[in-house]
Amino acid sequence: MSGAAGMEKVYSAIEQSARMLDVPCSRDRVLPILASYGDAISNVAIIFSVSTGSQEFDYTIQLPEEIDDPYAHTLSHGLVAKTDHPVGALLSDIKARIPVSEYFADYGAVGGFQKLYPSFPGSPQKVADLAGIPSMPRAVAENADLFARYDLADVALVGIDYKRKTMNLYFQLGAEVAGDLESKAVLSLLHDCGMPEPDEQMLELARKAYRIYITLGWDSADVLRISFAPQPRQNLDLAEIQARLDPKIEAFMTGAPYAYNDDRVSISVPKWSAQGGHFNLGYYYQVSPQLKALIAKNKD
Template sequence: MSGGIGAEEIYSAIKESARLVDAPFSRDKVWPVLSAFEGGFSDAGGVIFSLQAGEQVAEFEYSVQISPGIADPYAHALANGFFTERDDRPVRALLSEILALAPTSEHYIDCGIVGGFKKIYANFPHDAQKVAKLAEIPSMPRAVGENAEFFARYGLQDVALVGVDCKSKTINLYFQLSAPLAGNLAPQTVRDMLRETGMSEPSDKMLAYAGKAYRVYATLGWDSSEILRISFAPLPRRTIDLAELPARLEPRIAQFMQDTPHKYAGALINATAAKWSKTSEFLDLASYYRVSPLHLKAIEAQK
């Protein structure tokens, strides 16, 4: 494919990066997904590697932009046997209905080197979607509309990205914070959000770090009106000072945040997110192998 990158290149980068953190790795888990979606890879597309901070890395994930080469990523994943339609019918309907409401050619897939194919993302880089409109989609979990008042109260109105987990049957709504709020959430505001949604009690360091978020994302499902997880993500940036992170990193994970291979000029770009579930808090860490020109422009604009 002209202008595209090969599955073998991405595979090699995943393998090298996973070995930095001693993550379990098997070609049989990774190669089938990459080879199936190779027609959608582009030199201008993003590729991101991520994991959770901790003593051991049980899963190492990779997200790859697959547009515009593959117009219907769900159908493509289904055709390649990554899940069955019988188990995921609400997911297929939801993705189709989202794209009918807000067409976009920018999609990502999210996979684990252990868990395989997991999620499909529809990104709206130029036209954020409103919660009220998304809640009207027939196959959207009722939890979106049932939490609309909560979202509005905390300024969570503009959805820049929707992620659909094809296996766990959950969705993520990625809210873009307004300029006055982005990077300036008060600790008490974050604490109130966590308490209202029944999340675990935050540590002081994680609470303060969450206040730097430029996006907040919520995980919801079809079986409950509750928000299952809530996350706070600062803007990705180059050369993160690891001492500023709200968790001590094991040496190999620190190396992942500093030495992951990348295919763009300048220092490595990293992303982080403070996350809470009903039972625990955790820190997600990511390194960009490739970055799209549009995303790079947004990152560089913060200088």
Template structure:
């Protein structure tokens, strides 16, 4: 990775995006995080801005790669007062994950309102088996408790593990195998939602979820069941907004067309159809920066 991205540059992009969608913005919420992690930013690291498709934008999140410049993002965040020390298993989780499957690629996930939230360990070259991750002492027992569900639907290879330090939850991002990725039947998606007790899906969201190349779940140490499940198609350039399973208000449509970005060519977007036990919703994302490896994968789909 090369060097060269300043905290001020990222701050400006985040602020511009927040103004674009008329979201609440405060320097005091954003600058301390960016200045604390500035040593980990580079020209080659991924930076993604995201929000929910809704009538009002209450939050804009930003995910930024912070390594290999910062070796231990959790300790770094702790040292800079971004959250308090805890003896909760979330404290040890990523350390155990990286010991099992060494990686030098970490991301932080934050919100312009909610502040510092998550840390991710990414495995771009060698996804990890969920059955092995389930055996880690700090992993929620809900992972082991849902292994049969994961296996039944081809959810075995984990490309990304996220530890939510604020809400004390875990995200597992499953890479769907060839032959399944992008080809999920609506009935399969509906079966997965029904089995996990999610809210009733609309036909439009079911059809869109079938395009997923990744499926990710949210679990916690306090519940045996899966809390949320999401279906994400491959990121791509110039998403046709008419194909989305939701009508976007003008400023969110503008987010999908005009968010600032540093790479050449059209804006790269990502989407995810999501369900909780209470509701379904659509997540939207725009890339400010994209790594060469990720860009190569995106261009291979074009």
């Protein structure tokens, strides 16, 4: 498929999905983003997602390998304004110290560019080492005792939110607990982070997490959000979250387009802030060769 045809196919899927969610979608806003990735847009993982209670539809793109500096790429294409805030230096500081294996970028159909994610699951980093990075928020070091208390030790991914000027630490859970967290541990962590107590459905989904990610900022030591991410999986049972499921989101999760022949690979992430809990729901519109291999392996 040519680069132009590939971009049109992805744009059409974004537009259709946004329409299902009653979210505005403009070719003038989305196509320049897709074009910045060239022909590779047809060969990388792309995730579509929406949060309950949100007026935005998000799409996440795995960056092609030839983009060595995602922040410079984003600046050069006019997708973000340069800033003197430490958030603008964090990616380069991470790149200089950590062997990053791949990158992802978040965009909103309405709001445009949002976040970059350097991913390094093969070289997980300790909190103390990350806290020593010059542009890292002091909140990382200030919450080190909290993380240690819950055995949150290995960071496999960092999210850098340029719009909100916050960042995320994605903690990889050990094999002995991943997917089977104790309810009391989840409740205690939420309490210690200043979050409200969850309802039963959210608690049960949180217990299935293989990663926990914490949102921090540069202005205080407060934990701004905490999220529990189960493994992406096929044949997601929406009954897990039925009490909070808007009919439009249910239609999106079951009927929006995707570009592979296997069953839809879906995500469902319960999240909390001090204001309450919500779900981030989505699925892989397009899968990478690595994910295709993993799907095939899981079927064997």
